[in-house]
Amino acid sequence: MVPDTFGAVTLLVVAERAAALVPGFRTFLLACSLPGDPGGSLGREGHRLATEFDRLHGWVADSPVPPGLETERSCLLTALSYHRMIVHDALQLTFPKVRTPRTDERRAALGEPSTLTSDLLELPARLARA
Numbered sequence: 001m002v003p004d005t006f007g008a009v010t011l012l013v014v015a016e017r018a019a020a021l022v023p024g025f026r027t028f029l030l031a032c033s034l035p036g037d038p039g040g041s042l043g044r045e046g047h048r049l050a051t052e053f054d055r056l057h058g059w060v061a062d063s064p065v066p067p068g069l070e071t072e073r074s075c076l077l078t079a080l081s082y083h084r085m086i087v088h089d090a091l092q093l094t095f096p097k098v099r100t101p102r103t104d105e106r107r108a109a110l111g112e113p114s115t116l117t118s119d120l121l122e123l124p125a126r127l128a129r130a
Contacts (some may be wrong), residue, residue, distance in 0.1 A: 005080065007063050007065060007066035008066040008069060008102075008127070009067060009073070010059065010063045011060065011073060011076060012124065012127040013125055014056050014059055014076065015120075015124045016124045017052075017056060017125050018053070018056050018079070018083075019120055019121050020078060021049060021053065021083075021119055022120060024045070024049060025049055025086075025087070026117075028045055028046055028090070029086070029110045029124065029126060030111050032090040032091075032093065032094040032111075033107060033108055033109070033110040033111050035108070035120070038095065042094065043058050043095060044087055046090060046094075047091075050087040051102050053080050053083045053087065053111070054080075054109065057080040057081060060073060060076055060077055065103075067122070068130065069130055072123060072126060072127055072130065075119055076123055079116045079119050079123070080116070082116045083116070084118070091129035093106050093107040113130060114121060
């Protein structure tokens with residue numbers, strides 16, 4: 001019987017693609033945290049990132065769970081959901097309907113490091129060893 005490696009390869013490819021998005025994600029959050037009015041290109045970049053994180057999440061969620069990689073798959077799904085949500089929240093704070101001191105305060109805090117971002121960067125190496 002041939003081992004089912006399709007799911008493992010899919011996880012690795014998605015994890016590599018997600019890790020490649022992290023520098024742009026960090027740059028986006030930093031740009032969102034800056035005071036003043038953002039440009040329209042920042043909104044387009046946020047939309048692109050959120051769409052890509054969502055697309056990758058869908059691929060993993062729709063793929064079979066590779067035997068022995070349940071933890072890595074779960075970690076990847078959680079990290080992709082988190083990054084998609086943070087981009088969405090950053091867009092709402094950066095382009096609010098009404099700007100208030102509270103939204104400006106929350107906006108300035110964008111870009112604080114997360115363990116889920118670290119997990120996302122480490123996942124390709126973990127999956128390659130598996």
